[in-house]
Amino acid sequence: MTSTTSQKQPVQFLEDRFACAQACTECARACALRASLWDPDGGEEQEVLRRRGILCAEVCDAACHVLAEQNQLDETAIRVQLEWTRAVCLECAHVFDRHSDAEKAAQACRDCARACTDFMGTLG
Template sequence: DPDGPENQELVRRKGIMCAEVCDATCRVLSEQNQVDEAAIRIQVEWCRQMCLESAQAFDGHSGAEETAEACRACARACTEFLATLN
C-alpha cells in the first residue's frame, strides 16, 4: 500500500536524507577552494543519486508530484555540474 504507514515513513526518511545531502553538498561547493575536485565529484554524485532515489520514492504519492520534480531538477543540475569538471 503506497499510502500505508510503513511506506509513508520510508518516504519521509528519504525526504529528510535528501535534504541533508543537498545541504551538505551546498556547503562543500561553497568551500570548493578548500576541497579537491575528486571530493567535489564524489559529493555531487552522491547528491545526484540521492535526488533520483528520492524522486522515485515520491512518485505515486498524491501531493508529492512537485517534490519529485524538484528532486529530478536537482539531479539534472548535479549532472550538468559534473560535466563541467575535468
C-alpha cells in the same frame, strides 16, 4: 580548487556551480517540507516518504556546503559529493513519484540531479 577547467572558463564554471547549489537548496527545502507533512498514523509508506525526504534534504544541504567552499576541496571531492547527491535525489524522486501529493518534491529532486550532472560535466 585545482583545475584547468575552472581557470579556462571561470564565469561559466561559477554560474554552473551556483545553479547546482541553488537546485540543491530547492530540493532540500522541498524534501524537508515533504517530510514535515508526515502523518504518524499514515503507516509504513508515510514513514518511508519521511525518511527519504530527510535523507535527501541532508545530502543536498551537504552538497551546498561543499559547493560553497572556495578552495578547500579539489574536483575529485566535489565530484564524489555530487555523484552521491545525484543518486540520492533520483532515488528520492522515484519514491515520491508513487504519491500524488509529492509531485513538487519529486520534480525538485529530478531538477537537482540534473543540475549535479550538468555541473559535473564542467569538471576536469
